[in-house]
Amino acid sequence: MKRREFVKLSGVAAASTVMLSPMLQSCMDNMNMNMNMGSNAVAVKEGTFTTPLAFPNVMTSNFSMKAKGNTASLLNNQSASVFGYADGMLGPTIKVDTGTTVSMAFQNLLSEDTNIHWHGLLVPADMDGHPKNVINSGGSFDFSLPINQRAGTYWYHPHPHGKTARQVFTGLAGFFIANDAEELALNLPSGDRELLLVIQDKRIENGQLNYSPSMNEIMTGYTGEYVLVNGTYAPFHNVSTQYYRMRILNGSTARVYNISLSDNLGFEVIGSDGGLLSQPVSVNSLLLGPGERADILVSFKNLAVGKEVYLLSKTFDGGAQGQQEFKIMKFTVNQQVSDSFSTPSQLSVVTPLAEASASKTRSMKIKGMMEGMNMNGGGMGSGMHTINDKIYDLNRIDETINAGATEIWDFDNSEGDEIHPMHIHGVQFQILSRTGGRGTLIASERGWKDTVLVMPREKVRIIMTFPQDKGVYVFHCHNLEHEDDGMMLNYEIV
Numbered sequence: 001m002k003r004r005e006f007v008k009l010s011g012v013a014a015a016s017t018v019m020l021s022p023m024l025q026s027c028m029d030n031m032n033m034n035m036n037m038g039s040n041a042v043a044v045k046e047g048t049f050t051t052p053l054a055f056p057n058v059m060t061s062n063f064s065m066k067a068k069g070n071t072a073s074l075l076n077n078q079s080a081s082v083f084g085y086a087d088g089m090l091g092p093t094i095k096v097d098t099g100t101t102v103s104m105a106f107q108n109l110l111s112e113d114t115n116i117h118w119h120g121l122l123v124p125a126d127m128d129g130h131p132k133n134v135i136n137s138g139g140s141f142d143f144s145l146p147i148n149q150r151a152g153t154y155w156y157h158p159h160p161h162g163k164t165a166r167q168v169f170t171g172l173a174g175f176f177i178a179n180d181a182e183e184l185a186l187n188l189p190s191g192d193r194e195l196l197l198v199i200q201d202k203r204i205e206n207g208q209l210n211y212s213p214s215m216n217e218i219m220t221g222y223t224g225e226y227v228l229v230n231g232t233y234a235p236f237h238n239v240s241t242q243y244y245r246m247r248i249l250n251g252s253t254a255r256v257y258n259i260s261l262s263d264n265l266g267f268e269v270i271g272s273d274g275g276l277l278s279q280p281v282s283v284n285s286l287l288l289g290p291g292e293r294a295d296i297l298v299s300f301k302n303l304a305v306g307k308e309v310y311l312l313s314k315t316f317d318g319g320a321q322g323q324q325e326f327k328i329m330k331f332t333v334n335q336q337v338s339d340s341f342s343t344p345s346q347l348s349v350v351t352p353l354a355e356a357s358a359s360k361t362r363s364m365k366i367k368g369m370m371e372g373m374n375m376n377g378g379g380m381g382s383g384m385h386t387i388n389d390k391i392y393d394l395n396r397i398d399e400t401i402n403a404g405a406t407e408i409w410d411f412d413n414s415e416g417d418e419i420h421p422m423h424i425h426g427v428q429f430q431i432l433s434r435t436g437g438r439g440t441l442i443a444s445e446r447g448w449k450d451t452v453l454v455m456p457r458e459k460v461r462i463i464m465t466f467p468q469d470k471g472v473y474v475f476h477c478h479n480l481e482h483e484d485d486g487m488m489l490n491y492e493i494v
């Protein structure tokens with residue numbers, strides 16, 4: 001729903017009290033109060049950056065995982081209740097070679113249904129983590145994941161409809177890294193110079209995670225005042241005078257980050273959601289929406305020992321978001337060493353898909369609507385967010401696609417006031433154009449993608465070739481409050 005229309009409707013209702021029932025009038029009053037209280041993202045509170053950055057364990061074989069309740073220290077050494085796929089928050093980083101098949105034994109030890117979606121992986125529909133394929137509390141499932149795609153920075157998280165945002169917010173997420181010979185031959189920074197960073201914002205009260213979005217926060221997305229990296233609030237990490245490769249995941253439910261470095265230190269974008277770009281692109285900032293990944297190179301070569309560099313989110317034009325610059329984490333240069341690495345001029349080959357090869361163009365109008373709203377309190381599934389005027393129905397097929405077909409989709413937010421990172425399961429795509437709003441593509445959008453940030457007033461045109469694997473997948477907004485509210489549709493490959 002467009003915010004100005006929501007305010008207008010609420011205002012009209014407030015001016016027409018005599019015509020409304022007491023219950024409806026009370027609801028409209030609450031809407032107006034929420035609008036006044038929640039027009040911006042929650043302000044971030046910067047920490048002292050004195051806690052060492054932690055990294056999840058790496059798993060390369062003997063794959064098994066459990067979703068379970070854990071405890072973790074989030075603030076001031078207070079023990080908080082969290083979810084995880086291992087101890088503490090989050091899950092292990094899975095690293096495999098392309099061309100292999102990962103057999104993963106999974107157990108659900110939570111007291112509620114869950115599942116795992118392998119975000120960005122091109123796996124069969126029955127392995128993808130469709131919302132209908134949930135695993136009951138106490139149940140188990142054996143995943144078989146053929147990794148037949150480019151090297152890239154992928155990730156995994158739960159996908160039960162109506163519960164995804166809360167489960168991700170509470171700690172269920174992890175990296176999935178695919179490697180291949182092409183990437184290995186580039187000799188990119190590796191080992192302790194390859195940093196995997198998942199950035200998430202959390203709302204924390206009395207030392208505990210608090211996930212309780214209001215109606216307005218379902219509209220705009222739920223944001224938190226504490227920014228964590230790999231589950232650590234305001235961390236620091238020591239670096240030497242070398243190049244570092246940083247794989248960055250925006251694992252927040254709704255917050256967008258404008259990634260940059262202090263002192264206007266530039267960096268090179270070498271990859272996006274679906275792996276390496278053709279050539280590196282030098283930038284000073286990079287907008288990253290929920291679910292998106294960026295693969296960047298940062299050089300500390302010319303900095304003095306003792307120098308502190310902050311990973312920042314700079315301001316940007318983003319409606320309810322982007323009005324605050326804040327620090328995310330700190331890098332401290334603590335060692336002088338020599339480094340002979342230089343960024344390769346050619347990284348990979350990204351062959352453009354020809355528009356003429358598309359057999360169909362589909363328009364996806366992404367917006368909100370008043371119809372279907374639960375006027376007795378709202379909440380997840382109230383239908384304030386739609387695609388083509390539809391809210392999610394688990395059993396309805398919304399789009400039917402021929403196996404192997406190449407199609408163009410238009411994500412149209414040209415009349416919208418909200419941010420929508422749109423994600424398609426089961427396929428990687430290329431971005432053809434962006435009109436309105438920013439009106440151009442950014443560095444990370446020059447390669448393969450599975451999630452694209454569609455800002456207010458924008459229309460984004462993408463092209464993709466669907467796999468031969470048949471079955472039902474979903475596509476949705478990766479603002480997870482929007483997704484749980486129904487901004488998701490099914491598509492079937494036949």
